[in-house]
Amino acid sequence: DAGVTQSPTHLIKTRGQQVTLRCSPKSGHDTVSWYQQALGQGPQFIFQYYEEEERQRGNFPDRFSGHQFPNYSSELNVNALLLGDSALYLCASSPRESGELFFGEGSRLTVL
């Protein structure tokens, strides 16, 4: 049983560009959450998707958007990249009514 998988694992972008990160949830999970982990910090909640809709959102600007597909996989899009967007982006999945989040290994984004 595959866990949460994320792609790409590493990528480098320049300021102003756009990036798309992808996540496949653990089998049987229908809820996907995205977190940003800056260097030396704890993860910060970006948003959560369930039934293809954004259900909850953290304190992130509209440059951060997402999507969930019918197969429960998800994408995180960031537009107009800033240097401060450099971070590890973590995807986590869970069953809707259950307590444990399963995290992927993350996508490390570097903005130059």
Next chain:
Amino acid sequence: AQSVTQLDSQVPVFEEAPVELRCNYSSSVSVYLFWYVQYPNQGLQLLLKYLSGSTLVKGINGFEAEFNKSQTSFHLRKPSVHISDTAEYFCAVSDMNSGYSTLTFGKGTMLLVSP
């Protein structure tokens, strides 16, 4: 809104010694509490969680934590650490209204176990 304070950014300890990683939280509502571990270049793995019931929670790899509501703390303990426990440990909280997915994390404590 909630917040989490991990009082130590780094905890050095010798192998087979006991360790305690401290976590305090603030919240205006009842909360769920979690400890996660992150090994280098990996995602987060759940060590243990407090949802309700007994305030002493046992987790994986010999870790345990005690929920203290009056002190708003959820300290993590292990009686004897191994080299392989070297990792970053994160305390997290979610309020009962938001559910389990919207966690607020502390800044983490790096546990450094040396021989």
